Amino acid sequence: MEIIRASVLGFCFGVRRAVELAEKALQENSGEKVYSLGPLIHNENFLEKLNSKGLEIIEENQIEFLDEGSVVIIRAHGVGPDVFKQLEQKKCHILDATCPRVKASQKMVERYTNQNDYVILSGDKNHGEVIGIAGYAGKNFIQIQNKEEAENLNLPENGEINAILMSQTTYSEKEFDQIEMILRKKIKNIDVMNTICPATRERQEALVELCKNVDGVLVVGGKKSANTKRLFQTAAANCKNAALIQTASEIPTEFYKMSAVGITAGASTPDEIIEAVEKSLCIYYNN
Numbered sequence: 001m002e003i004i005r006a007s008v009l010g011f012c013f014g015v016r017r018a019v020e021l022a023e024k025a026l027q028e029n030s031g032e033k034v035y036s037l038g039p040l041i042h043n044e045n046f047l048e049k050l051n052s053k054g055l056e057i058i059e060e061n062q063i064e065f066l067d068e069g070s071v072v073i074i075r076a077h078g079v080g081p082d083v084f085k086q087l088e089q090k091k092c093h094i095l096d097a098t099c100p101r102v103k104a105s106q107k108m109v110e111r112y113t114n115q116n117d118y119v120i121l122s123g124d125k126n127h128g129e130v131i132g133i134a135g136y137a138g139k140n141f142i143q144i145q146n147k148e149e150a151e152n153l154n155l156p157e158n159g160e161i162n163a164i165l166m167s168q169t170t171y172s173e174k175e176f177d178q179i180e181m182i183l184r185k186k187i188k189n190i191d192v193m194n195t196i197c198p199a200t201r202e203r204q205e206a207l208v209e210l211c212k213n214v215d216g217v218l219v220v221g222g223k224k225s226a227n228t229k230r231l232f233q234t235a236a237a238n239c240k241n242a243a244l245i246q247t248a249s250e251i252p253t254e255f256y257k258m259s260a261v262g263i264t265a266g267a268s269t270p271d272e273i274i275e276a277v278e279k280s281l282c283i284y285y286n287n
Contacts, residue, residue, distance in 0.1 A: 012267035014076040014099030041268035042225035077128035080135015113138030123168025150182040169197040170227040214262035216241030221266030228266030248280035
């Protein structure tokens with residue numbers, strides 16, 4: 001069996017930075033709780049490991065119950081300014097692991113909506129990044145999830161507005177292009193800022209190439225991870241055998257019988273889980 005990894009896979013810069021920040025905080029605060037505002041990454045197995053070291057996940061509505069001086073990590077998705085204010089009022093020690101690209105999107109939305117431009121953000125409305133970015137927006141902010149919502153969008157002044165189109169950093173490039181085409185017909189003065197992270201694009205491109213050389217593709221990552229789900233959609237569209245798994249124990253039996261298996265992984269998938277999947281395939285084949 002030949003096992004081929006995608007040329008780009010696993011932790012992106014923002015997630016790796018957040019994980020390293022959390023591990024350092026757990027080391028420095030040994031014996032004390034360290035809090036993550038929302039799941040640090042979308043990988044249940046890795047979260048369990050961090051939890052065993054003292055990392056506790058809390059939601060925004062639990063901030064009021066924190067002790068003063070608590071150590072709180074802002075995950076790579078970021079949060080809105082109101083959340084920062086709540087943490088500061090509780091005198092929490094804030095470790096801001098917001099991805100620099102997400103931080104840049106937050107500042108752009110704040111700047112443009114404050115100068116009365118309309119900002120249209122494409123993305124999953126319930127995603128933490130989108131919710132956080134929306135917190136920085138003024139009144140002229142519109143969020144859409146897909147091309148259907150773009151088609152049905154009713155614009156003020158019949159589209160005679162100044163608008164900026166942006167995107168969630170982990171959004172689908174294909175969907176973003178479709179939305180752009182639709183909105184360019186609706187809005188005369190629209191600037192397009194493709195804020196999709198290059199790492200997202202690179203993973204997709206590497207996966208398409210991988211699919212050409214294998215019998216099946218294993219997409220390794222959390223079932224709740226938006227970018228992992230999109231990788232699986234791409235794998236399923238480009239390879240006749242594709243499976244989304246969280247751990248090596250979930251590898252479908254048919255993959256052990258293939259001549260060439262490809263592996264890719266979402267931006268929240270730790271190296272050790274990718275290595276365990278590859279090792280499981282190797283052990284079975286060698287036996």
